[in-house]
Amino acid sequence: MSAVQEARQLDPKKFRDPMVTAGGQPRAHVELRTLDTLWVNTGTLCNIECVSCYIKSSPRNDRLAYISEVEVAGYLDEIATHEFGTRLVGFTGGEPFMNPGFLGMLTDTLDRGYQALVLTNAMKPMWNKRAGLLKLHSRFTGQLTVRVSMDHYTSTIHESERGPNTWKSMLRGLSWLHDQGFTVNIAGRNLTNEPDTTLREGFGRLFDELGLTLDSTNPLDLVIFPEMDANADVPEISEACWEILSTSPDAQMCASARMVVKRKGADAPAVLACTLLPYDERFELGTSLTKSGKRVQLNHPHCARFCVLGGASCST
Numbered sequence: 001m002s003a004v005q006e007a008r009q010l011d012p013k014k015f016r017d018p019m020v021t022a023g024g025q026p027r028a029h030v031e032l033r034t035l036d037t038l039w040v041n042t043g044t045l046c047n048i049e050c051v052s053c054y055i056k057s058s059p060r061n062d063r064l065a066y067i068s069e070v071e072v073a074g075y076l077d078e079i080a081t082h083e084f085g086t087r088l089v090g091f092t093g094g095e096p097f098m099n100p101g102f103l104g105m106l107t108d109t110l111d112r113g114y115q116a117l118v119l120t121n122a123m124k125p126m127w128n129k130r131a132g133l134l135k136l137h138s139r140f141t142g143q144l145t146v147r148v149s150m151d152h153y154t155s156t157i158h159e160s161e162r163g164p165n166t167w168k169s170m171l172r173g174l175s176w177l178h179d180q181g182f183t184v185n186i187a188g189r190n191l192t193n194e195p196d197t198t199l200r201e202g203f204g205r206l207f208d209e210l211g212l213t214l215d216s217t218n219p220l221d222l223v224i225f226p227e228m229d230a231n232a233d234v235p236e237i238s239e240a241c242w243e244i245l246s247t248s249p250d251a252q253m254c255a256s257a258r259m260v261v262k263r264k265g266a267d268a269p270a271v272l273a274c275t276l277l278p279y280d281e282r283f284e285l286g287t288s289l290t291k292s293g294k295r296v297q298l299n300h301p302h303c304a305r306f307c308v309l310g311g312a313s314c315s316t
């Protein structure tokens with residue numbers, strides 16, 4: 001390992017004590033302000049295997065099993081009973097369209113009046129369900145958004161991450177969604193360390209070539225996610241950081257969202273603090289939404305790099 005690589009490894013003294021940073025300061029925490037968004041992980045199985053998938057989805061990984069329609073309905077009932085005021089239900093995987101009950105749970109969600117956001121690679125599993133998807137689109141106009149994963153604006157880099165023959169299949173699905181009038185946006189990544197403006201210009205040229213009415217400069221049309229390497233060094237977040245960074249606990253995902261998952265072999269689904277830490281048991285908050293409003297200690301590198309810092313740095 002080179003000296004540069006060594007310097008970038010996470011300091012093993014960090015992210016140990018949930019209450020205190022390695023430097024002895026009170027660790028930052030987040031309280032659930034409102035359950036604006038319920039995320040449903042439909043299961044980790046996916047039709048493809050990306051090189052650096054944060055949740056390690058693949059055609060073989062069923063560590064998060066297919067959650068059922070009945071289980072999802074149970075959480076939607078709980079939201080209604082307790083009047084949590086939830087606005088959005090998001091579906092992520094794996095590839096949601098591989099879950100046999102997916103269109104059923106999506107129908108139930110829309111039927112109850114929620115906005116729904118579906119994350120997909122827009123490849124064959126979605127393509128095979130397009131008749132059902134189209135029915136939902138016409139029945140629940142304005143409630144459904146589909147977010148398509150596109151790792152770069154070039155086929156070469158997209159396929160270097162997602163595997164051969166993933167580009168054209170994705171474009172076919174994306175163009176179909178767009179042509180049918182679905183509300184679509186793109187989940188991009190910065191695998192190449194290009195400046196944000198360069199990336200957005202590249203995506204913009206592609207959108208023009210494809211005839212997509214998406215604005216690559218609009219973060220709602222093109223979300224570019226930072227890379228998530230849990231082994232790279234990052235500062236810890238102490239309570240003092242909120243003021244130093246001029247941000248607030250309420251701005252973090254875990255202040256307004258929870259994710260439900262079904263672990264393989266588990267009797268019941270579990271509620272997690274957010275979508276980013278599906279396997280870390282320290283971020284598991286029980287089986288019910290009602291009891292999941294516990295304070296979340298920001299004791300993971302993702303809390304720092306992905307959520308709070310967003311590329312900035314904090315003196316602690």
Ligand code: SF4
Nearest residue numbers: 253254274302303307
């Ligand atoms: S990664 Fe940490 S800070 Fe970000 S949403 Fe999850 S628990 Fe909250």
